[in-house]
Every structure is written in structure tokens, then in C-alpha cells.
Amino acid sequence: MxxxxxxxxxxxxxxxxxxxxxxxxxxxxxxxxxxxxxxxxxxxxxxxxxxxxxxxxxxxxxxxxxxxxxxxxxxxxxxxxxxxxxxxxxxxxxxxxxxxxxxxxxxxxxxxxxxxxxxxxxxxxxxxxxxxxxxxxxxxxxxxxxxxxxxxxxxxxxxxxxxxxxxxxxxxxxxxxxxxxxxxxxxxxxxxxxxxxxxxxxxxxxxxxxxxxxxxxxxxxxxxxxxxxxxxxxxxxxxxxxxxxxxxxxxxxxxxxxxxxxxxxxEHLLFDGRKMAKSTGNVVLLSDVAEAGLDPLAVRLAFLEHRYRQQMNLTWDTLRAADRTLRRWRARVAEWAESPSAPLHTESVRQAEAAFEDDLDTPAALRVLRELEKADAVSPGAKFETFLQLDHLLGLDLSTEIGKVRSLPPGGAELLAARERAREGRDWAAADRLREELAELGVHVADTPEGQVWR
Known part of the structure; x- marks a missing residue:
């Protein structure tokens, strides 16, 4: 209810x-x-x-x-x-x-x-x-x-x-x-x-x-x-x-x-700390977001990070972070789609739906997905089914990368090259940091005897 x-x-x-x-x-x-x-x-x-x-x-x-x-x-x-x-x-x-x-x-x-x-x-x-x-x-x-x-x-x-x-x-x-x-x-x-x-x-x-x-x-x-x-x-x-x-x-x-x-x-939306309105000259259009190379649905995801009746301060950093999360989730869903099918994770569905029904607590619903993404005990097939099931509420088009040939996102090739150099120089801290940056872009790196591979 x-x-x-x-x-x-x-x-x-x-x-x-x-x-x-x-x-x-x-x-x-x-x-x-x-x-x-x-x-x-x-x-x-x-x-x-x-x-x-x-x-x-x-x-x-x-x-x-x-x-x-x-x-x-x-x-x-x-x-x-x-x-x-x-x-x-x-x-x-x-x-x-x-x-x-x-x-x-x-x-x-x-x-x-x-x-x-x-x-x-x-x-x-x-x-x-x-x-x-x-x-x-x-x-x-x-x-x-x-x-x-x-x-x-x-x-x-x-x-x-x-x-x-x-x-x-x-x-x-x-x-x-x-x-x-x-x-x-x-x-x-x-x-x-x-x-x-x-x-x-x-x-x-x-x-x-x-x-x-x-x-x-x-x-x-x-x-x-x-x-x-x-x-x-x-x-x-x-x-x-x-x-x-x-x-x-x-x-x-x-x-x-x-x-x-x-x-x-x-509630009102602020941008960079100021009310968004034509009268203030502080206006961002959806076309501006697209021209910045960001998916328009990154705006939707950024909004979901806050309750609807909470005043929100949107920034370009916020939008870029949402865009990275969106691309990562789509990449993960496409990856999980290659795994054996499994029933959806009912507890995650229950928690996320309960959050939506609780005065549209969308931040709580997103936390459920983030925890599920990292849950080692849940099979990839179950994660796949659960993310797509909850996308009916989220509306983020999380299935769009399924079956596509993967290509590196902008900046991915440079980060991979930098990480390879860090590994060659045995700078493990830098290599770990670069791995995390790549993960934020939706690029997951694994080290093998033949070198690093990404998916």
C-alpha cells in the first residue's frame, strides 16, 4: 500500500x-x-x-x-x-x-x-x-x-x-x-x-x-x-x-x-546552491546534460538519490557520478545476463518495494540495489532477474547493454594504460586506485598471468 x-x-x-x-x-x-x-x-x-x-x-x-x-x-x-x-x-x-x-x-x-x-x-x-x-x-x-x-x-x-x-x-x-x-x-x-x-x-x-x-x-x-x-x-x-x-x-x-x-x-531543485528558475538565470536543460556527454537518465537517477519532498542541490559532479553508476549497472546487468538463470532475490525486491511504498523513499531503494550488487552470496543470475524486476519502478533502462559488444567508455583506455604502467612499476596502491576508478566507469578489471583483462 x-x-x-x-x-x-x-x-x-x-x-x-x-x-x-x-x-x-x-x-x-x-x-x-x-x-x-x-x-x-x-x-x-x-x-x-x-x-x-x-x-x-x-x-x-x-x-x-x-x-x-x-x-x-x-x-x-x-x-x-x-x-x-x-x-x-x-x-x-x-x-x-x-x-x-x-x-x-x-x-x-x-x-x-x-x-x-x-x-x-x-x-x-x-x-x-x-x-x-x-x-x-x-x-x-x-x-x-x-x-x-x-x-x-x-x-x-x-x-x-x-x-x-x-x-x-x-x-x-x-x-x-x-x-x-x-x-x-x-x-x-x-x-x-x-x-x-x-x-x-x-x-x-x-x-x-x-x-x-x-x-x-x-x-x-x-x-x-x-x-x-x-x-x-x-x-x-x-x-x-x-x-x-x-x-x-x-x-x-x-x-x-x-x-x-x-x-x-x-520540493524545489537547486543547482550549484541556487534556485533553478528563469528569473535567476540559473537554468539547466536536459539538452545541456546530453551535450555534456551524459545519459539523460542520469538526471532521473540523480533525482532518485533524494526524497521528492527534500530540497535537492544538483551539480555537474552529481550528474557525472549518476552517469557512472548508470553505466556500471547496465554493464553488470549485461554481464549477469550471460550467467545461468536463477530466481530473483525476493528479500531485495521486498525491501526495495517497501521503500518505494514508504512515501517514495527512493534513496533507500537504491541502497538495496547497491548492497545486492556487492553481495557475493547471491548468484549473478538472481542479481540479473532482481535488477530488471526493480527497473520497472526505477525506469533506468538497465537492460540496454544486454547482448552488445562491449567497448570502453571515454577515458577507459587511458586508465587501463595507466594501471598497466602502475603494475609494471609494482605500485600496487596506484593499481588498486585505478581499478576502483575503472569500476566507477563500469569497467571491471581482473589480473591474470597473461596481464590485466577487462569486461
């Missing part, structure tokens, strides 16, 4: 497997490339899905595509980021959005993130958002202003703040992205619909043209594709407020019930 930390409940709770588990994940805003910090959030939902499917649950996943830009500061109220970029580049908004959407899909595929069942685009579901806004207005939870904008009446939802801890009576105008707006009845109200005459606007039944607010998109799409009982809602920790608070208020007010059972958030 998966146990996961529920942000709203402030504790780890069980997620019943059931026959169908419905999960919503806040998707990308497609006006730029996703950096590896963004991708860490999507790994969270992928791991949850893999664990639940391991227990025979059918996991139905919806992940939206925001191709209508949202607000980033007060100066850009009403500005659509995709449209702004399109004008700057002389391309249509849809061309820009589809370009970055395709890039996002390539990145998630490279990280072995399983595709969602539903990937609705905001621009293709505007009618759902308008219908939901009308419903909220009819129920007294929203109001239109003369220019055609519509706001959610925050005071009509008593449970506001239960996810983030931000209570309405303590909120100041500056806490909201939209800032001070004289059209609001209450300073904490937020825009469901923004009046505009810019590119990418739609007609509304209450009059005028405009485009949807960011938060209403996820409410409309999650209710449409998953219904009013959603088991899990995931996202980065930065989405707790205001996005998930507003989304919960909208969805629950429309449905007349608590829609989401568990809210799950992943």
Missing part, C-alpha cells in the same frame, strides 16, 4: 490501490523549454503511477498543457506570454506553443516518464472553462465586472488556505499575483476570466472578449477528464499557493464536495 505525504493533511497517508486511481498533474506552460527542475515535478507523478501499477491498480492520469500564458508580474496583466513571444519572433502563437510542447514531450520521453492518458490543451477546452465560470457565477461564488472580467469571490469558500496555510483574513493585497485591483470586491479575490482585446481571446456569454485565468484551466480540465473524485493531485511546491488553493476552491465550489483526496508536492 502506497503511503504518501498529503500537503493539506500535513501527514503521510495511505493511498488505497483500488481498481482505478485518478491522478491530475499540473502540466507545462509551453512558451519556453522545461528545465530539469520542472522535470523533477513530473518524475513525482511517474513514480506514484509506477508504484500503484505495481500493485495492479489502473492509474488514469490527466496532465494539462497551458498554451495560454499566465501572469508573471503586475506589469503584464492581460498579457499572454505565448502571444508576446510569437510577436517578438514573427511566428504565430500556436507555432510557438506547439514547438515547446513537442520539446517537452521529447524531454519526458527521454526521462522515461510514462505519457498521461489525457493531455488537454487550454486553447482547445475554453468552452469547459466558460461553462465552469458560468456555474460558479450561478452558485454565487463568482461575479462579473463591467469590462467583462470575472472574479472568484474568495470569502464564499470557508476552507481557503488549508493547503498552504495562507488564511484569507491574514492575506494582504501583495500576496496575490494580480496585486491591488479596484474591480475586486475583496482584495484576495482572483481572476477567473480576464477581459482583453489581444491575440488569443474568446467571446463570453456574459459579454466581451478575453482569456481564462491560469487557475480555472486546471479546475475545468480535471473535472472534465477525471470527474469530481480525484485521488491524487501533484505538482511542484511552488504551486501550493496561489494555484492549488485557488483550484481547490473553484473545483469544490462547483462540485459541492471535496474533489481531491490527496495533494502531493515535490
Amino acid at each position: 502506497l503511503r504518501i505525504y498529503d500537503t493539506r493533511a500535513r501527514q503521510v497517508q495511505e493511498v488505497p490501490g483500488g481498481r482505478v486511481v485518478r491522478m491530475y498533474t499540473c502540466g507545462p506552460t509551453v512558451y519556453r523549454y522545461a528545465h530539469v527542475g520542472n522535470l523533477r515535478s513530473y518524475l513525482l507523478s511517474d513514480l506514484i503511477r509506477r508504484v500503484l501499477e505495481r500493485r495492479r491498480a489502473r492509474v488514469e492520469v490527466c496532465q494539462n498543457i497551458t498554451d495560454v500564458g499566465h501572469l508573471v508580474d503586475d506589469a503584464e496583466i492581460g498579457e499572454d506570454k505565448v502571444a508576446a513571444q510569437a510577436r517578438a519572433e514573427g511566428r504565430s502563437s500556436m507555432e510557438i506553443a506547439r514547438f515547446y510542447e513537442d520539446a517537452f514531450r521529447r524531454d519526458t520521453a527521454a526521462l522515461n516518464l510514462r505519457p498521461p492518458d489525457h493531455t488537454p490543451r487550454a486553447t482547445e477546452t475554453i468552452d469547459l472553462m466558460i461553462e465552469l465560470i458560468v456555474k460558479l457565477m450561478e452558485k454565487g461564488h463568482a461575479y462579473a465586472v463591467p469590462d467583462g472580467s470575472v472574479f472568484f469571490a474568495a470569502e464564499t469558500f470557508p476552507g481557503y488556505g488549508e493547503i498552504s496555510g495562507n488564511r484569507l483574513d491574514a492575506l494582504q493585497p501583495g500576496h496575490r499575483v494580480e496585486g491591488v485591483d479596484p474591480r475586486k470586491r475583496f482584495h484576495a479575490d482572483w481572476a477567473l476570466w480576464k477581459h482583453s482585446h489581444r491575440e488569443l481571446v474568446w467571446e463570453t456569454p456574459w459579454g466581451g472578449t478575453g482569456f481564462p485565468g491560469w487557475h480555472i484551466e486546471c479546475s475545468a480540465m480535471s473535472l472534465e477528464f477525471l470527474g469530481d473524485h480525484i485521488d491524487l493531485h501533484t505538482g511542484g511546491i511552488d504551486l501550493r499557493f496561489p494555484h492549488h488553493e485557488d483550484e481547490r476552491a473553484q473545483s469544490d465550489s462547483a462540485a459541492g464536495k471535496e474533489v481531491v483526496r490527496h495533494w502531493v508536492h515535490g
Whole structure:
């Protein structure tokens, strides 16, 4: 049984497997490339899905595509980021959005993130958002202003703040992205619909043209594709407020019930000690990792070395170490594949699965594999079966080297030559050190009467 930390409940709770588990994940805003910090959030939902499917649950996943830009500061109220970029580049908004959407899909595929069942685009579901806004207005939870904008009446939802801890009576105008707006009845109200005459606007039944607010998109799409009982809602920790608070208020007010059972958030990613964000200029893309000669799945392995709700400081050294481990494990699996078959090591499987089910304790699961790799009492055939069995959870493609002709990784030939010279000079300490360095690259050296051999 998966146990996961529920942000709203402030504790780890069980997620019943059931026959169908419905999960919503806040998707990308497609006006730029996703950096590896963004991708860490999507790994969270992928791991949850893999664990639940391991227990025979059918996991139905919806992940939206925001191709209508949202607000980033007060100066850009009403500005659509995709449209702004399109004008700057002389391309249509849809061309820009589809370009970055395709890039996002390539990145998630490279990280072995399983595709969602539903990937609705905001621009293709505007009618759902308008219908939901009308419903909220009819129920007294929203109001239109003369220019055609519509706001959610925050005071009509008593449970506001239960996810983030931000209570309405303590909120100041500056806490909201939209800032001070004289059209609001209450300073904490937020825009469901923004009046505009810019590119990418739609007609509304209450009059005028405009485009949807960011938060209403996820409410409309999650209710449409998953219904009013959603088991899990995931996202980065930065989405707790205001996005998930507003989304919960909208969805629950429309449905007349608590829609989401568990809210799950992943922590921030730092790179070289600084927050990874476009605003800070500290951004690493998956393409940067590939250009550095590292396997993209080294990023996945590096993420697995930390708990999802633990702030992580990623570095190039961390990524290089993960890449070495990944290559070594693949080489070992290929080597073990040549040994006689044997049943998998059930105790290792039990321990690793228990770690995954314990609030996604992926570091503990990796320790199980490292101990198994070194266990002399376990046969190579059993190690082979166990590593491949657990790779269904890890998603590291550990079988890719099976049957391939081995070649030395970059730097391997030089280390072998240096070790041969150390042996000739009877510098056994240096020879041992170089053997360990080669092992880190996935190259295992044995000394024979004819000289050193590697595999």
C-alpha cells in the first residue's frame, strides 16, 4: 500500500490501490523549454503511477498543457506570454506553443516518464472553462465586472488556505499575483476570466472578449477528464499557493464536495546552491546534460538519490557520478545476463518495494540495489532477474547493454594504460586506485598471468 505525504493533511497517508486511481498533474506552460527542475515535478507523478501499477491498480492520469500564458508580474496583466513571444519572433502563437510542447514531450520521453492518458490543451477546452465560470457565477461564488472580467469571490469558500496555510483574513493585497485591483470586491479575490482585446481571446456569454485565468484551466480540465473524485493531485511546491488553493476552491465550489483526496508536492531543485528558475538565470536543460556527454537518465537517477519532498542541490559532479553508476549497472546487468538463470532475490525486491511504498523513499531503494550488487552470496543470475524486476519502478533502462559488444567508455583506455604502467612499476596502491576508478566507469578489471583483462 502506497503511503504518501498529503500537503493539506500535513501527514503521510495511505493511498488505497483500488481498481482505478485518478491522478491530475499540473502540466507545462509551453512558451519556453522545461528545465530539469520542472522535470523533477513530473518524475513525482511517474513514480506514484509506477508504484500503484505495481500493485495492479489502473492509474488514469490527466496532465494539462497551458498554451495560454499566465501572469508573471503586475506589469503584464492581460498579457499572454505565448502571444508576446510569437510577436517578438514573427511566428504565430500556436507555432510557438506547439514547438515547446513537442520539446517537452521529447524531454519526458527521454526521462522515461510514462505519457498521461489525457493531455488537454487550454486553447482547445475554453468552452469547459466558460461553462465552469458560468456555474460558479450561478452558485454565487463568482461575479462579473463591467469590462467583462470575472472574479472568484474568495470569502464564499470557508476552507481557503488549508493547503498552504495562507488564511484569507491574514492575506494582504501583495500576496496575490494580480496585486491591488479596484474591480475586486475583496482584495484576495482572483481572476477567473480576464477581459482583453489581444491575440488569443474568446467571446463570453456574459459579454466581451478575453482569456481564462491560469487557475480555472486546471479546475475545468480535471473535472472534465477525471470527474469530481480525484485521488491524487501533484505538482511542484511552488504551486501550493496561489494555484492549488485557488483550484481547490473553484473545483469544490462547483462540485459541492471535496474533489481531491490527496495533494502531493515535490520540493524545489537547486543547482550549484541556487534556485533553478528563469528569473535567476540559473537554468539547466536536459539538452545541456546530453551535450555534456551524459545519459539523460542520469538526471532521473540523480533525482532518485533524494526524497521528492527534500530540497535537492544538483551539480555537474552529481550528474557525472549518476552517469557512472548508470553505466556500471547496465554493464553488470549485461554481464549477469550471460550467467545461468536463477530466481530473483525476493528479500531485495521486498525491501526495495517497501521503500518505494514508504512515501517514495527512493534513496533507500537504491541502497538495496547497491548492497545486492556487492553481495557475493547471491548468484549473478538472481542479481540479473532482481535488477530488471526493480527497473520497472526505477525506469533506468538497465537492460540496454544486454547482448552488445562491449567497448570502453571515454577515458577507459587511458586508465587501463595507466594501471598497466602502475603494475609494471609494482605500485600496487596506484593499481588498486585505478581499478576502483575503472569500476566507477563500469569497467571491471581482473589480473591474470597473461596481464590485466577487462569486461
